[in-house]
Amino acid sequence: xxxxxxxxxxxxxxxxxxxxxxxxxxxxxxxxxxxxxxxxxxxxxxxxxxxxxxxxxxxxxxxxxxxxxxxxxxxxxxxxxxxxxxxxxxxxxxxxxxxxxxxxxxxxxxxxxxxxxxxxxxxxxxxxxxxxxxxxxxxxxxxxxxxxxxxxxxxxxxxxxxxxxxxxxxxxxxxxxxxxxxxxxxxxxxxxxxxxxxxxxxxxxxxxxxxxxxxxxxxxxxxxxxxxxxxxxxxxxxxxxxxxxxxxxxxxxxxxxxxxxxxxxxxxxxxxxxxxxxxxxxxxxxxxxxxxxxxxxxxxxxxxxxxxxxxxxxxxxxxxxxxxxxxxxxxxxxxxxxxxxxxxxxxxxxxxxxxxxxxxxxxxxxxxxxxxxxxxxxxxxxxxxxxxxxxxxxxxxxxxxxxxxxxxxxxxxxxxxxxxxxxxxxxxxxxxxxxxxxxxxxxxxxxxxxxxxxxxxxxxxxxxxxxxxxxxxxxxxxxxxxxxxxxxxxxxxxxxxxxxxxxxxxxxxxxxxxxxxxxxxxxxxxxxxxxxxxxxxxxxxxxxxxxxxxxxxxxxxxxxxxxxxxxxxxxxxxxxxxxxxxxxxxxxxxxxxxxxxxxxxxxxxxxxxxxxxxxxxxxxxxxxxxxxxxxxxxxxxxxxxxxxxxxxxxxxxxxxxxxxxxxxxxxxxxxxxxxxxxxxxxxxxxxxxxxxxxxxxxxxxxxxxxxxxxxxxxxxxxxxxxxxxxxxxxxxxxxxxxxxxxxxxxxxxxxxxxxxxxxxxxxxxxxxxxxxxxxxxxxxxxxxxxxxxxxxxxxxxxxxxxxxxxxxx
Numbered sequence: 001x002x003x004x005x006x007x008x009x010x011x012x013x014x015x016x017x018x019x020x021x022x023x024x025x026x027x028x029x030x031x032x033x034x035x036x037x038x039x040x041x042x043x044x045x046x047x048x049x050x051x052x053x054x055x056x057x058x059x060x061x062x063x064x065x066x067x068x069x070x071x072x073x074x075x076x077x078x079x080x081x082x083x084x085x086x087x088x089x090x091x092x093x094x095x096x097x098x099x100x101x102x103x104x105x106x107x108x109x110x111x112x113x114x115x116x117x118x119x120x121x122x123x124x125x126x127x128x129x130x131x132x133x134x135x136x137x138x139x140x141x142x143x144x145x146x147x148x149x150x151x152x153x154x155x156x157x158x159x160x161x162x163x164x165x166x167x168x169x170x171x172x173x174x175x176x177x178x179x180x181x182x183x184x185x186x187x188x189x190x191x192x193x194x195x196x197x198x199x200x201x202x203x204x205x206x207x208x209x210x211x212x213x214x215x216x217x218x219x220x221x222x223x224x225x226x227x228x229x230x231x232x233x234x235x236x237x238x239x240x241x242x243x244x245x246x247x248x249x250x251x252x253x254x255x256x257x258x259x260x261x262x263x264x265x266x267x268x269x270x271x272x273x274x275x276x277x278x279x280x281x282x283x284x285x286x287x288x289x290x291x292x293x294x295x296x297x298x299x300x301x302x303x304x305x306x307x308x309x310x311x312x313x314x315x316x317x318x319x320x321x322x323x324x325x326x327x328x329x330x331x332x333x334x335x336x337x338x339x340x341x342x343x344x345x346x347x348x349x350x351x352x353x354x355x356x357x358x359x360x361x362x363x364x365x366x367x368x369x370x371x372x373x374x375x376x377x378x379x380x381x382x383x384x385x386x387x388x389x390x391x392x393x394x395x396x397x398x399x400x401x402x403x404x405x406x407x408x409x410x411x412x413x414x415x416x417x418x419x420x421x422x423x424x425x426x427x428x429x430x431x432x433x434x435x436x437x438x439x440x441x442x443x444x445x446x447x448x449x450x451x452x453x454x455x456x457x458x459x460x461x462x463x464x465x466x467x468x469x470x471x472x473x474x475x476x477x478x479x480x481x482x483x484x485x486x487x488x489x490x491x492x493x494x495x496x497x498x499x500x501x502x503x504x505x506x507x508x509x510x511x512x513x514x515x516x517x518x519x520x521x522x523x524x525x526x527x528x529x530x531x532x533x534x535x536x537x538x539x540x541x542x543x544x545x546x547x548x549x550x551x552x553x554x555x556x557x558x559x560x561x562x563x564x565x566x567x568x569x570x571x572x573x574x575x576x577x578x579x580x581x582x583x584x585x586x587x588x589x590x591x592x593x594x595x596x597x598x599x600x601x602x603x604x605x606x607x608x609x610x611x612x613x614x615x616x617x618x619x620x621x622x623x624x625x626x627x628x629x630x631x632x633x634x635x636x637x638x639x640x641x642x643x644x645x646x647x648x649x650x651x652x653x654x655x656x657x658x659x660x661x662x663x664x665x666x667x668x669x670x671x672x673x674x675x676x677x678x679x680x681x682x683x684x685x686x687x688x689x690x691x692x693x694x695x696x697x698x699x700x701x702x703x704x705x706x707x708x709x710x711x712x713x714x715x716x717x718x719x720x721x722x723x724x725x726x727x728x729x730x731x732x733x734x735x736x737x738x739x740x741x742x743x744x745x746x747x748x749x750x751x752x753x754x755x756x757x758x759x760x761x762x763x764x765x766x767x768x769x770x771x772x773x774x775x776x777x778x779x780x781x782x783x784x785x786x787x788x789x790x791x792x793x794x795x796x797x798x799x800x801x802x803x804x805x806x807x808x809x
Contacts (some may be wrong), residue, residue, distance in 0.1 A: 187230035594621030733768030
């Protein structure tokens with residue numbers, strides 16, 4: 001939880017503390033009280049007393065600057081701007097260089113963008129230094145102010161804002177509102193410590209519930225302590241509530257961790273648990289949880305905010321995957337989203353696959369602005385800013401959209417929010433509701449092979465603002481020829497499609513004349529000199545065309561290349577562009593059919609290759625082929641036996657724990673961008689192939705249990721492989737041991753549900769160990785080169801067991 005306050009106290013408390021000591025006192029007494037308050041972060045009290053000091057000399061430049069600083073830090077923007085302006089423009093005194101910068105910032109907050117640009121220019125011309133932090137910020141905020149001056153004139157007429165009632169909003173900060181089951185949950189800092197260690201008592205936040213107009217803290221033990229609790233969210237099936245718990249680390253700063261509690265059947269909350277490391281990290285803040293579901297794996301994904309090492313700036317947005325068997329994965333920094341400044345309050349809208357968040361680090365209207373980034377083919381697009389009036393020149397945070405996309409809640413300290421002090425017009429965050437009839441302009445840029453006219457997957461489409469020449473967004477779609485963008489109104493774009501080995505294509509497109517929401521399709525055609533593979537799928541029994549097939553092409557020459565995957569729901573034709581002088585493996589799968597696999601050699605080939613794929617009908621083979629991956633020389637290192645007592649599931653868990661070691665050693669000896677890419681590829685292998693392979697194997701065993709329970713007799717084929725690090729004979733035995741560990745896993749699965757079928761031979765497993773026989777020739781077999789022969793991606797992908805096929809009798 002970001003600290004939503006500037007340590008505020010009421011005038012009554014303020015004067016009850018200080019009135020007896022300085023009432024009727026001298027300028028020195030007021031100044032001492034003001035300096036003491038400022039030093040402890042009590043900027044409200046400091047501002048009051050500096051104003052008293054000014055009564056003795058209203059043109060004292062030192063005190064005018066201190067009132068400006070106190071007002072700025074208390075978010076009293078209008079007063080701060082007025083004091084900076086009086087000091088700089090009227091008294092013509094600028095002995096503190098930062099006053100020019102902050103004069104610009106305060107005018108920017110007030111929406112006086114042209115005036116802000118003037119002050120930023122003055123700062124840069126007099127005090128700007130190359131690489132200096134404030135100089136970088138001044139350049140960025142000048143750019144934002146110039147942009148905002150042009151883009152703030154016409155707020156979106158399709159959005160209507162409503163500040164929630166005073167029963168929800170208070171004179172303190174109210175924030176992080178979201179609706180669950182027609183109940184509004186939000187967080188509020190309207191509470192004081194009951195047993196304060198410091199005087200005056202510090203503010204605490206609690207999670208509130210608005211149920212049919214009745215507002216009260218939620219009834220939970222975790223919400224009743226002398227701690228700040230906020231940012232409630234539920235996991236997708238609402239079986240758990242997640243939230244932030246924060247401790248004061250000094251007079252006004254907080255450090256936070258994430259906690260969760262079970263939601264009982266009667267709606268009550270169970271015992272609290274802190275999230276484990278590495279989600280929470282000692283001595284760093286972890287806050288603002290948000291959940292979604294990975295549509296591919298079905299696993300929960302948590303987004304959160306943290307200032308931990310490894311980020312791009314201050315507070316960054318991170319994510320981790322929650323697997324019911326293996327727990328939380330290591331957090332991953334959203335580097336494409338985060339900036340050098342604070343990036344906070346993530347919210348993932350499942351229905352549109354869009355991440356909403358607030359940031360100080362991008363060109364916008366000022367302060368925290370709300371941005372959106374669509375998730376496409378596993379990658380987030382370049383974030384685009386939400387329009388006014390959702391955004392303002394003030395801070396706009398905690399945007400949360402309903403499923404239908406028709407209304408949202410967010411918090412802002414914009415003009416019109418309740419003030420803790422109406423005279424100073426400062427603080428605090430109020431909850432707003434936005435009713436939206438959005439103007440949605442969706443562009444789908446389709447890429448095609450110019451020679452064949454067929455879909456071209458794996459292309460990158462870049463969206464360029466013609467006016468500024470800046471990159472707006474970029475999408476690479478490996479598994480489709482679609483590239484979906486959200487466009488802004490009133491912008492002329494260049495749409496550029498590129499792919500290695502192809503000549504690019506560019507078209508122009510403008511949204512200036514679009515008046516209503518619509519979906520726009522534009523086609524781009526790229527030419528190439530590659531080999532075209534035409535594949536056709538058929539029912540093996542009837543020999544008729546078979547639609548709904550998934551066809552995958554794997555590059556055997558360079559296994560690190562991404563798989564080429566297509567699904568044709570309406571026909572049986574597939575076209576792929578292959579590189580010359582390589583070998584590939586093509587596989588076809590469909591629900592209700594067994595998979596088929598063939599090898600393709602493009603050496604000496606030009607033009608086209610045609611391949612017919614005949615799929616035998618079955619229900620289980622839709623999950624095949626699948627691969628299970630092993631650690632080096634596992635199971636039972638150095639053993640000469642073909643048998644083992646080890647169980648694959650246990651071996652997998654041990655292997656996953658070695659992921660950091662593999663990532664580190666695979667990245668050794670590699671520098672720069674290539675090093676980061678190597679580490680990312682190894683991370684993807686462990687999460688997608690190693691962990692994901694076992695998830696798919698579990699689904700496969702469930703299908704076996706179902707089919708065997710229906711009286712089927714089944715023959716299945718399993719192949720064992722090894723990397724070429726040891727001699728041929730040893731690797732053949734090792735491949736057999738690996739098969740044996742998979743059989744042991746099947747014997748143990750779900751309390752032995754498959755064991756009886758294996759024993760009575762209703763389930764027969766044909767085991768084939770190839771050892772290193774089929775390993776590509778470029779897999780390192782040098783036993784002295786551990787990085788190449790153990791920790792490389794190529795070697796890792798050869799240590800496996802493949803379930804190839806299933807036949808029903």
